[in-house]
Amino acid sequence: MAATRPSVPDGLSALATGGSRGLGLLIAARLAARGHRVTVLARDADELYRAMAWIRERTGCTARPMACDVRDEGAVMAAVCQTAQDEGGLDIVIANAGVIQVAPAEAAGPQAFRDAMETIFCGALHTALAALPYLRCSPAGGRLGLVGSVGGLLAVPHLVPYSCGKAAVRALGEGLQAELAGSTVNVTTVHPGLMRTGSHLQAEFGGRPEAEFAWFSALAGTPLLSMDAERAASKIVCAVERRRTRLVLTPAARIASLAHGVAPRLVTRASGLAARMLPAPPDDTAEQTEKQATMKQGHAVDASAGSVWLRTLRRAGSALNDRAARRYNQRWAGPPTSA
16 A cells, blocks of 8 residues: 655745856745745846846746845845745745856855855855744745755865855754654755756856866756756656655766765775876966966856867767756846746
């Protein structure tokens, strides 16, 4: 006899951060499609405007935009308080805001680590601490979702700032769930692997940007390694609604996580071998210092530059990932198609 799955009442008050593009946009849209009253937080007001039109067009539902930088604790507190006041409380909160820097750690420099921690970890921390008092009062039982990454379960070469931020999110999620055990609030920590969200155009690339852009965009767009972003968003929302404590997405991510837990030295050695295949940092100290100050976003990288091998690598994973970028508000594609 099949186990009965817990039901989730529709029409709950939900808030999602980092929801103007990519995975966050899809999470917000999925929440809206489930009948929840959704407030979307993101830094860029123009992106938010296009995101709201995208949600209306795709789901027939509306969501409320609220410009907010999750690095600013006071701004997050005010946004959460305002949402709870306007919506009669908060039932579901999903913290997704983040940044991606792709470069050797030396080339990325300390500022990349500070940016990653402030946006990924502090953004999740500010959101969680601001939301918890309202989630405790939810008649339906509060649900908090923190979006980490497989990079937070094991360090990924050339994504070390990102891995550090996501590892802190993992610790935050597990720690809060332990402290809230027995309460009405549940914390779900999500660890996605590679997803086809088009994030390669918004990520920042350093060291040798063209070479870093080539391998990252190729892997992120490879079907056997990466996951369809809409499917990932659906699974994330479902896990948060059903009060799961942990979700690891993509078979590759689950295998990597399990292998690291069983044989961490072996996995670290394998990562070292993989790192040797990635672009080397600049040799010259002055050049390296200059590169730290000139991280490039993916849309500004010259994808036609570099060797034939790099261009071939870039094209290998570009089709699905570029399509995702166009679909999920990762780059400007003209005015909204519906009012």
